[in-house]
Amino acid sequence: MPPTETFPHATSTALSTVESHQTPQDLIFYAGWWCPFAHRSWIALEEKGIPYQYKEVNPFKKEKHFLDINPRGLVPAIEYQGKALFESLVLCEFLEDAYPNHKPSILPGDAYTKAHARIWTDFAGKTLAPGFMRLLMAQGQEKQDVARTELYDAIRKFSAQIKGPYFLGEEFSLVDIAIAPWVVRDFIAAEHRGYSRSDVGTEWKQYAEHVEQRGSVLRTKSDLDKYAENWVPYLKDEAQSQFAIALRAGRAIP
Ligand SMILES: N[C@@H](CCC(=O)N[C@@H](CS)C(=O)NCC(=O)O)C(=O)O
Known part of the structure; x- marks a missing residue:
């Protein structure tokens, strides 16, 4: 896994995306820009055009506020209307289910x-x-x-x-x-x-x-x-x- 000391923030186009997702929303996305698992859920959020607030976390620091959201201490995690969820692929399926009107769907209907x-x-x-x-x-x-x-x-x-x-x-x-x-x-x-x-x-x-x-x-x-x-x-x-x-x-x- 990546090291405990990572570059502190996203760069390039990802940075612009982070900057345009700082307004508080129903859904807070906790991620590490470098983490491939977080990247999955981030792609799903962007794909579906779901409103979200991006928060950068260094999961290796195991800070209390983050452990309260994901007791496993891993990114990605989300807070949705004050309730926490984690696991990248579970999050992707959750986004599909919780935002059915946000297209495209990432799972087929059939x-x-x-x-x-x-x-x-x-x-x-x-x-x-x-x-x-x-x-x-x-x-x-x-x-x-x-x-x-x-x-x-x-x-x-x-x-x-x-x-x-x-x-x-x-x-x-x-x-x-x-x-x-x-x-x-x-x-x-x-x-x-x-x-x-x-x-x-x-x-x-x-x-x-x-x-x-x-x-x-x-x-x-x-x-x-x-x-x-x-x-x-x-x-x-x-x-x-x-x-x-x-x-x-x-x-x-x-
Ligand atoms: N199965 C998890 C894996 C997540 C994961 O391993 N995240 C890493 C970063 S890429 C992490 O938070 N590591 C912190 C640690 O191991 O303490 C998922 O799919 O969300």
Whole structure:
């Protein structure tokens, strides 16, 4: 997980979004700009255009006011009309249920497709996201090779189900939201762990490119350098990389 001392606030377009969400609302969103789990719920809020007040929290400090909202002490959390909730994917489903008139819906209306979406959201949450984390945190070539192979296998299973451009087809959904924060951050795995979207497969590369261009994803995105800095203590690989240089120069992820 990211370090206890993180850059204190969002940057780039995410900062503008934070600044335009400071007015008190029925819904207070407690997040860390850097946290991929918080990023999920933030994308859902933005996607649905729900009024919310953004509050930046450093969950590692375990401050009492925050533990009163989420006893687990983790971001994201929300206070909705004075009542607290947490867990990123639960929050996304809550937003869908509590704001039915805010479109687009992030879950399909049809019962079968909704269940299908939940199966793959679960896969994204329990297999893909941890796969990215394991790869990033793996130390030594051998462990990194194993972690990368496992992640590629999992992504290929997921990719085989992508209808395109998004997972369920034309509609952006909870499945996409569940994996979007790791798509935004996968350049770190490319930079330090030999990961490449193209090596996983064309379906995945195209899918990732669509997801990262979604308006709600762009509006909640901080500077890539800041995400990368956040991971440095865990990567233990300070080498100056050509990949980082290419990325900063605005070239495509290989
Ligand atoms: N399962 C949780 C995970 C949330 C989580 O791990 N958040 C991290 C930041 S990315 C956190 O708050 N860490 C604080 C800590 O571990 O003390 C969710 O999906 O919301």
